Amino acid sequence: MTDTTITFGHSPKPLMFKVKNILTRNGTLSAFFLLILVNLAITPNFLEIQTLYVNLTQMATIAIVAIGMTLVIGSGGIDLSVGALMALAGTVAPLIMLSDFGMSNPSIGLMVAIPVALLAASAGGLFNGVLVSRYNIQPIIATLVLFISGRGIAQVLTNGELQSFDIPAFEFLGTGRLLGIPFQAVITVVLALVCAWTLRRSIFGRYLLAVGGNEKAAQLAGVPVKKVKLVTYTVCGLLAGIAGLITTAINAASDANQTGQLMELDAIAAAVVGGALLTGGKAPVIGAVLGAAIIQLMGYTLLANGVHDAVAMVAKAFIIIVAVYLQQMRGGSK
Amino acid sequence: MRGIHKSFGGIAALTDAELIIQPGEVHAIIGQNGAGKSTLIKVLNGAYKHDAGEIFFMGEKVSYGSPHEAQCAGISTIFQEVNLIGYRSITENICLGHEPKRFGMVDWKRAHSHARSTLRRFGLDLDVRKPLNEFNIATQQLVAIARAVALDARIVIMDEPTSSLDDHETSVLFGVIRELKASGVAILYVSHHLDELFEICDEITVMRDGRTVDRKHISQMTKLDMVAGMLGRSIDDVEAGGTTGFSAKSTPIGEVMLAVKGLGGASPVKNVSFKVHKAEVLGLAGLLGAGRSEVARAIFGLDRDQKRGQVFIDGCEVEFERPTDAINAQLGFCSEDRKQDGIIPQLSVRENLTLALLPRLARRGLIPEAEEREIVARYMDRLGIKASSMEQPISQLSGGNQQKVLLARWMATNPKLLILDEPTRGIDVGAKREIQLLIRELADNGLAVLMISSEFEELVEGADRVIVIQEGQSVDELTGESLRVNAIIKSVSHISHAKQ
Amino acid sequence: MLSRCSAQLRSEGVWIALVLMIMFGGLRYDSFLTEYNIMTFLSYNSMFILIALGMTFVIMSGGIDLSVGSVVALSSVVVAAVSPYGIEVALPVGVLVGVATGAINAFVITRLKVVPFIATLAMMLGARGMALVVSDNQSVPVSWDSNFTHFGLGKAFDYLPWPVVTTLIVFIGCWVLLEKLPFGRHLLSIGGSEESSRLMGLQVERTLWGVYVLSGALAGLAGVMLASGFGAGQPLEGMGWELSAIASVVVGGTLLTGGLGSISATLAGAILLGLIFNILNFENGSGTITFSAYWQSVIRGGFLLVVVIIQAKIINKARAR
Amino acid sequence: GLPVLEQKERYKVGFAQSESNNPWRIAETKSFKEAALSCNWDLVYTDAAGSAAKQVSDVDSMIAQQVDVIFLPPREERPLLPAVMRAKSQGIPVFLVDRSVDAKVAQAGRDYVSFLGSNFIEQGQLAAQWLIENTGGQAKIIELEGTTGSSPANDRRKGFDDEIAKHAGMTILASQSGDFARDKGRKVTETLLQSHPDVNVIYAHNDEMAIGAIQALEASGRKAGTDVLIVSIDGTRDALQAIIDGKMALTVESSPFFGPLACATLKRYVGGETIEPWVRVSDRIFTIDNAAKHIDEAY
Ligand SMILES: Nc1ncnc2c1ncn2[C@@H]1O[C@H](COP(=O)(O)OP(=O)(O)OP(=O)(O)O)[C@@H](O)[C@H]1O
Ligand SMILES: Nc1ncnc2c1ncn2[C@@H]1O[C@H](COP(=O)(O)OP(=O)(O)OP(=O)(O)O)[C@@H](O)[C@H]1O
Ligand SMILES: [Mg+2]
Numbered sequence A: 001m002t003d004t005t006i007t008f009g010h011s012p013k014p015l016m017f018k019v020k021n022i023l024t025r026n027g028t029l030s031a032f033f034l035l036i037l038v039n040l041a042i043t044p045n046f047l048e049i050q051t052l053y054v055n056l057t058q059m060a061t062i063a064i065v066a067i068g069m070t071l072v073i074g075s076g077g078i079d080l081s082v083g084a085l086m087a088l089a090g091t092v093a094p095l096i097m098l099s100d101f102g103m104s105n106p107s108i109g110l111m112v113a114i115p116v117a118l119l120a121a122s123a124g125g126l127f128n129g130v131l132v133s134r135y136n137i138q139p140i141i142a143t144l145v146l147f148i149s150g151r152g153i154a155q156v157l158t159n160g161e162l163q164s165f166d167i168p169a170f171e172f173l174g175t176g177r178l179l180g181i182p183f184q185a186v187i188t189v190v191l192a193l194v195c196a197w198t199l200r201r202s203i204f205g206r207y208l209l210a211v212g213g214n215e216k217a218a219q220l221a222g223v224p225v226k227k228v229k230l231v232t233y234t235v236c237g238l239l240a241g242i243a244g245l246i247t248t249a250i251n252a253a254s255d256a257n258q259t260g261q262l263m264e265l266d267a268i269a270a271a272v273v274g275g276a277l278l279t280g281g282k283a284p285v286i287g288a289v290l291g292a293a294i295i296q297l298m299g300y301t302l303l304a305n306g307v308h309d310a311v312a313m314v315a316k317a318f319i320i321i322v323a324v325y326l327q328q329m330r331g332g333s334k
Numbered sequence B: 001m002r003g004i005h006k007s008f009g010g011i012a013a014l015t016d017a018e019l020i021i022q023p024g025e026v027h028a029i030i031g032q033n034g035a036g037k038s039t040l041i042k043v044l045n046g047a048y049k050h051d052a053g054e055i056f057f058m059g060e061k062v063s064y065g066s067p068h069e070a071q072c073a074g075i076s077t078i079f080q081e082v083n084l085i086g087y088r089s090i091t092e093n094i095c096l097g098h099e100p101k102r103f104g105m106v107d108w109k110r111a112h113s114h115a116r117s118t119l120r121r122f123g124l125d126l127d128v129r130k131p132l133n134e135f136n137i138a139t140q141q142l143v144a145i146a147r148a149v150a151l152d153a154r155i156v157i158m159d160e161p162t163s164s165l166d167d168h169e170t171s172v173l174f175g176v177i178r179e180l181k182a183s184g185v186a187i188l189y190v191s192h193h194l195d196e197l198f199e200i201c202d203e204i205t206v207m208r209d210g211r212t213v214d215r216k217h218i219s220q221m222t223k224l225d226m227v228a229g230m231l232g233r234s235i236d237d238v239e240a241g242g243t244t245g246f247s248a249k250s251t252p253i254g255e256v257m258l259a260v261k262g263l264g265g266a267s268p269v270k271n272v273s274f275k276v277h278k279a280e281v282l283g284l285a286g287l288l289g290a291g292r293s294e295v296a297r298a299i300f301g302l303d304r305d306q307k308r309g310q311v312f313i314d315g316c317e318v319e320f321e322r323p324t325d326a327i328n329a330q331l332g333f334c335s336e337d338r339k340q341d342g343i344i345p346q347l348s349v350r351e352n353l354t355l356a357l358l359p360r361l362a363r364r365g366l367i368p369e370a371e372e373r374e375i376v377a378r379y380m381d382r383l384g385i386k387a388s389s390m391e392q393p394i395s396q397l398s399g400g401n402q403q404k405v406l407l408a409r410w411m412a413t414n415p416k417l418l419i420l421d422e423p424t425r426g427i428d429v430g431a432k433r434e435i436q437l438l439i440r441e442l443a444d445n446g447l448a449v450l451m452i453s454s455e456f457e458e459l460v461e462g463a464d465r466v467i468v469i470q471e472g473q474s475v476d477e478l479t480g481e482s483l484r485v486n487a488i489i490k491s492v493s494h495i496s497h498a499k500q
Numbered sequence C: 001m002l003s004r005c006s007a008q009l010r011s012e013g014v015w016i017a018l019v020l021m022i023m024f025g026g027l028r029y030d031s032f033l034t035e036y037n038i039m040t041f042l043s044y045n046s047m048f049i050l051i052a053l054g055m056t057f058v059i060m061s062g063g064i065d066l067s068v069g070s071v072v073a074l075s076s077v078v079v080a081a082v083s084p085y086g087i088e089v090a091l092p093v094g095v096l097v098g099v100a101t102g103a104i105n106a107f108v109i110t111r112l113k114v115v116p117f118i119a120t121l122a123m124m125l126g127a128r129g130m131a132l133v134v135s136d137n138q139s140v141p142v143s144w145d146s147n148f149t150h151f152g153l154g155k156a157f158d159y160l161p162w163p164v165v166t167t168l169i170v171f172i173g174c175w176v177l178l179e180k181l182p183f184g185r186h187l188l189s190i191g192g193s194e195e196s197s198r199l200m201g202l203q204v205e206r207t208l209w210g211v212y213v214l215s216g217a218l219a220g221l222a223g224v225m226l227a228s229g230f231g232a233g234q235p236l237e238g239m240g241w242e243l244s245a246i247a248s249v250v251v252g253g254t255l256l257t258g259g260l261g262s263i264s265a266t267l268a269g270a271i272l273l274g275l276i277f278n279i280l281n282f283e284n285g286s287g288t289i290t291f292s293a294y295w296q297s298v299i300r301g302g303f304l305l306v307v308v309i310i311q312a313k314i315i316n317k318a319r320a321r
Numbered sequence D: 001g002l003p004v005l006e007q008k009e010r011y012k013v014g015f016a017q018s019e020s021n022n023p024w025r026i027a028e029t030k031s032f033k034e035a036a037l038s039c040n041w042d043l044v045y046t047d048a049a050g051s052a053a054k055q056v057s058d059v060d061s062m063i064a065q066q067v068d069v070i071f072l073p074p075r076e077e078r079p080l081l082p083a084v085m086r087a088k089s090q091g092i093p094v095f096l097v098d099r100s101v102d103a104k105v106a107q108a109g110r111d112y113v114s115f116l117g118s119n120f121i122e123q124g125q126l127a128a129q130w131l132i133e134n135t136g137g138q139a140k141i142i143e144l145e146g147t148t149g150s151s152p153a154n155d156r157r158k159g160f161d162d163e164i165a166k167h168a169g170m171t172i173l174a175s176q177s178g179d180f181a182r183d184k185g186r187k188v189t190e191t192l193l194q195s196h197p198d199v200n201v202i203y204a205h206n207d208e209m210a211i212g213a214i215q216a217l218e219a220s221g222r223k224a225g226t227d228v229l230i231v232s233i234d235g236t237r238d239a240l241q242a243i244i245d246g247k248m249a250l251t252v253e254s255s256p257f258f259g260p261l262a263c264a265t266l267k268r269y270v271g272g273e274t275i276e277p278w279v280r281v282s283d284r285i286f287t288i289d290n291a292a293k294h295i296d297e298a299y
């Protein structure tokens, strides 16, 4: 049709231009590198392995929840209940482990506690899915229900009280190392790869994007729209549950009041900074992990440099806008 | 307009395009799908910004930043896809942006009467307070036209205004165009119905691959000239092919594939019965709003409230709960509304094409990539789908190519019965021919095809048999000798005319 | 193109639920329908109604505004600081604070093309941060000597609390804006389809500016009520208010996808969601059961679920026809 | 004058809790519920979920229900004033619990009966004084603040910082909010340890954050209690256990057990006694010397 080359990355151009090109085309990455550069310049002791570990462990939960959020956003929805589901999973596991049964059979208790906790969070996700797909309730409102009462359920279960425990096998989830790498970072990477791969290669992934892109058309083409949504929200709940368990494990205590507080905002921000479109049809899982890294690094930078909480909030607001703007420059060629 | 360039993400859509329109003339732009007609129009009215070139309007150099500016300057546009607001009433849609006001407040009384009188020019008498989406596409299209005409513009741009109108409505539109023309308004007219042009147009600009390749007065052109110009081929070459793509039938009709008995239920479908045989193309004719699309949707397991009646596939009665069931029974359905029910805009050509095939393609839930690519390449090749690659988002393709991808989506599933609702709506002659050829070829290979079309010519030449639907009832069947355009027109409009 | 489904606004559900709730409360608790309870209830909920009204406009235009809760806080601390000059100064200042944040939202949305959800999410952080910075992390005392607190605590004609009167006036203004002025029509069209509206020649950006500025202004006004009705500018107040505002709007039947909505249904929705708190308080005082804070959240979520499902059923039924 | 409360068999007592998202508040509520049983109260309990405005509205609904007396732990000092004033105008005596309201506008003995509680500023001072004594006036401190903008965070910071500022050898390296929560306290400490590796004291505004800090220290390979001294406020069971384990040095008590005190004070008030404006609760200090003795009374 035209005589211009279609893939304009290959044409010979000065190096600077190329770098600029890659960065403008991948705004998320450029925002990330920008943050790293800033940190190298101003943050004391930034180039330490411990710094890396601290950031890895702290971003793990955001990243895991953001992956689930990306899937939901990709299917055209949103999930406000992830923080509440984290709290739910985080309280259910210690409840079982600290019960008479769990105390007398520690290993069986652990084997039961983790799946049951994850099941509880998945059930919450499934509940969201049912509201969204079966009753056609708009996702923000559907998930607002569990946002309000999910944490309440967790609090009712524990009467709002903290449950401290000393179960090293469980705490490994939060504090352990695998080949020297924080265990939760390993979990994050594995989950990200599995999800990214599933999205790319599996029929479910294709269906998910089709539903997010144009639900009516997908339905007409034989995509089981409701089932896809059910699975998507359930997976998101499951991932939130995993994050909840990790949080509980690090703290060696479950706190229904605090676990996952405001996580939905971080996760949504991470997903969007990572390139998810709130209109659906795109689910960049790896981007979400990168987005989580940006959110984490941003917090780290402000904190480590003594920027006080109030000012940090303003700065965060600014950085989110800049990151999303950079991210969007890639898409909007106009 | 002179030397207009416009590209999307590095792909040129317009190269050195030129357009000159005189006051009081009806100027047609023709060209294949993707030739750049709509893009040129959008550049003119400010929806897109051009990369290079100049636009002069009444001797002044102009460049509009938005359709709003163009509208203020006197350029009003009817866009190719109906672009109105479904939830809002007809009045609101017509008056939007220039509501009659009293003391700064919207004067609803005047607004309604303005809307009513505007529509009356088109012979429509509708409840203007109702939301637009309660009306069918043809009515919506007429509302869009009425809106543009009511704007008191110097130039009215019409991008394929007739693609969802029937003959009667088209002739009403032509009446309005003549009125406008008489009052000195210039009209820019884009259409794939070449015959229409002779009726209404003065000047023709031919576009090909983003360039304006020819500009002549209509009297100096024949249909063949136009087709040749659009395709960039010699006249002889084109002449050999005929005007529609349908060739003569080569395979005898087989046994009954689909039988519909007394289908009815909620309005507008009341009582429809017909049979489709293997290797047969059955046409459904009817006026807009007769309920043809609803019949098709009901068969395919959509709109489940159409409860009465029976549907048989291969002799067995079936009741599809959802499209998946129909697909499993090897049915395929191309809906009339590409944007709403067809494409998944963010996904690539490849992903769109294999969507319906996935359950069969996938192994243990995974999609075999190589095989998928191979299938996509095969169909893109076979249907001549023009895209920069199979990874291009489908939203960037022209309408005709989008339609081909959707056809391929169903062909790939190797269906027994294919339901095509307006398969060639808004598609250029070149692509249309190809699609028509393809339909024939599919039928000859034993496929049963149910084709809904508002173009009677297409039905006459393409269908083996035509069922006429009138106000939700199947009233007539035309075959063989009786299958003539005139006969369809008569049959289709019999009652409605008698009523008036 | 356009969908075929008939989609008229359905908001019967919220009115029925509201009437049922009021009847329930009135029959079960002696002092529920007393003047004191009704007036203090309305007075307190005025703030929620105001931001819910603003949110209705935003949602009808197809957007969302997550920043309102923080803007209330920001406005309240700024207003508290100028309260010695009296309400004549404080009121415009508070509204202006809201207008400014709304304008920033609008700028980010229309110019930088950041989706409303994210743009206002950032403002939610930003305004909260600003509120804390301005107030030096403390609630800001208001002047009790000027007429400032009269606005939040006083009554018009010795009967109706000023916040209620103000909200009533704002409500009427919003209704006129939506039903009688072109602006209302334009924003509904934009919510129905932004692309179509642009192609039809609407000045989409200008209307969106109006929508976000209005939402901000109403949040600013709510901030004035907060400061003068509670005697302090409170940088930490208003957390989660955006979500209850969204819930009020949706419970009222306004489509989150935009294009369809009703101002009066939002009013009903906001009152309904406020009532549940009031009723829980009365239930805890009636001596049979005491719901802990946790049970209260479970019940509130459950209540929202019921209302939303009823709404969904009504809407789905209408759609099926 | 203050409203008179007639002698009755049972009193309808309003308790307008401000929030229930931390152990301290939970213990406080529990204490009031127990007091209700032992003192023959019909308790009208509300929860403001952290919103001062809602707390005012909660008090309003108590007034509407015509309770006899209101115990109010104000979420904030200033925004609760209208609630106090309205109760007064409706003739309902109010006792403030654990936090007071702005003394410039409302006064004990005139607008409300009395304030029962301790002094947050003093708690911060106590922690600072202990540190100064036990570090010989030399320390590099990280401060973990409570929720930004909340009054215990502000007061505990003021009391501590003012005291520390008097000693040149004591420096506060960084002061950041940990939101009164264990998880956030841990995260913030992890980060601050990286940018301020020379720290040797951590002061947390509550025990939860202190425990988070211990976890952060251990994760970074430092020994809590030896490499870094930890002091905080509250006196929770977990904190006392940490003191016994040698991981924490000190916690200043901030008792949530107001129920019995409330009961006793109300009895005195009904009996016609004039209640002093501030019924002081004296805060103890828990260290390794007495932690084991008191752990069973902790919450
Ligand atoms: N928004 C867009 N982004 C990218 N490419 C576009 C866009 N709009 C149009 N194009 C491309 O520009 C070319 C010209 O498209 P245009 O819509 O102008 O064709 P047309 O002549 O109107 O075709 P049709 O008859 O199918 O309407 C096509 O190749 C199309 O793929
Ligand atoms: N949701 C709806 N609400 C009200 N009327 C509807 C609705 N859907 C369809 N109709 C009506 O049903 C009738 C038939 O619809 P439709 O126009 O699709 O028939 P058709 O014969 O298939 O026409 P077309 O040539 O456009 O395909 C029309 O009169 C239309 O107004
Ligand atoms: Mg076109």
Ligand SMILES: [Mg+2]
Pocket (backbone or CB within 6 Å): B292, B293, B294, B336, B421
């Ligand atoms: Mg049709």
